[in-house]
Amino acid sequence: MGDSFRDRIPVIIDTDPGVDDVIAILLAIASPELEILSYTVSYGNTEIDASYLNVLKIYQTLKQHLERFPSDRDRFPNFTTATKPILARGSAGPLEGKLHSAQYFHGRDGLGDITDRHPELALPSGIDLDLHPYLVISQRSAVDVAFDILKARPPRSVTYIALGPLTNLALLMRKDSQLVADRIGRVVCMGGALDVPGNTSAVAEFNFFADPYAVKELLIATHRHKGLPKDRFLMLPLDITTPHELPFPEYQKSVDPAFSIIASPSLAQGHLKSPVTHFTSAFLERTREIMIQFGKDAMELHDIVAVWCAIENPPFADNETPKLATGWHGQSRVFDIEREGEITRGMLVTDRREDESAYPLGANRSEAQREPHDGHQGQSTGDSISKKDIHWDLNEDGSGIFCITQTPGPSVLLQLLLQRVWGVSLKH
Ligand SMILES: *[C@@H]1O[C@H](CO)[C@@H](O)[C@H](O)[C@H]1NC(C)=O
């Protein structure tokens, strides 16, 4: 990375900002490899109105931060009034079926209820959105905004980073699948749980649980439209995202010594912290409390891994073989998704009679999830993406979905995240 990137990668970030999305967006803004064209917001972790406000809160925080610490501008190179990402509202619910959110985890406001606990972080009332200094606030739908971007930009240049339910993307395909197929550079999608337990139910990851209909239509029963180009689709299921963590003791040591949990809040020191740190600590203190109940004192970096993947794996030209960057590996997997199960909504069903990549029958699925992917002595060149080893033909077009199985490692991401978002390095 560093100065080796050619042009910046234009990205559309499709998101339902709850806790990990917000940190993922901060990482994206702090990454000179990316040019954020748009935020297409949807329901998900919380309802759409709250998701939408959270993007505005991120921008308010950064604005205050850079006013107080102008030297940090270098760290957020593209936080400028010159090129403003478009903020647009998308789906308020799934294509079909019931609306579910994850407010128990993310809070009603998507940020651990900082609205109640930290009134000082509220958006000023009467804020003039038409004159937002850093964002273009669009009244058009997220789908139309994404459509126009793909149409206007050079073909195969834009990466679509999907951090929430896939509803917006499914609607974009319904609108004009030919255009999307021709124009999209890459889709990087966080979602699904293949060989590990779910995180919303015993079997389902949240984004796929939230709209299994969209997943089915986009990736499996694709007769409805032309289908997403499979060689341009990268999926990051929980299998690979979960081992990437931000341990809270590490956060406390490196970023915010006053960081705590709500039960003993560090509120009083709020004004002493930098605005970015105050903001992230304000919601992470609640996340920490919940994660400790789940048995671990760390935050899982799901959406953050997806943004990292997009940074390191730019779109490729038509005549190039799709490749992954050094340290990244993946595998084509065939699965179907349960849409209406009594207890299995959003579950990915793979045929373990045929699928050699799946864990062996009777294996301990929790073990698979704990496997650290760090320090692997991988080949120095990335994998070619091929449609290999698919015997079992569940997907209609007979091909699998390319799933990331290995990254350069959790510690590499942790360093990158701390350095870019908070400007600190790991303290040992
Ligand atoms: C965005 O960041 C890159 C890398 O630092 C820089 O070259 C570019 O000029 C920035 N773009 C804008 C609009 O500031």
Ligand SMILES: *[C@@H]1O[C@H](CO)[C@@H](O)[C@H](O)[C@H]1NC(C)=O
């Ligand atoms: C489950 O995974 C999704 C990944 O998109 C994440 O946003 C959410 O916070 C996770 N929920 C829990 C309870 O870990």
Ligand SMILES: *[C@@H]1O[C@H](CO)[C@@H](O)[C@H](O)[C@H]1NC(C)=O
């Ligand atoms: C499965 O693995 C988890 C995590 O290592 C462990 O806590 C649990 O006891 C194991 N279960 C069985 C049935 O071995």
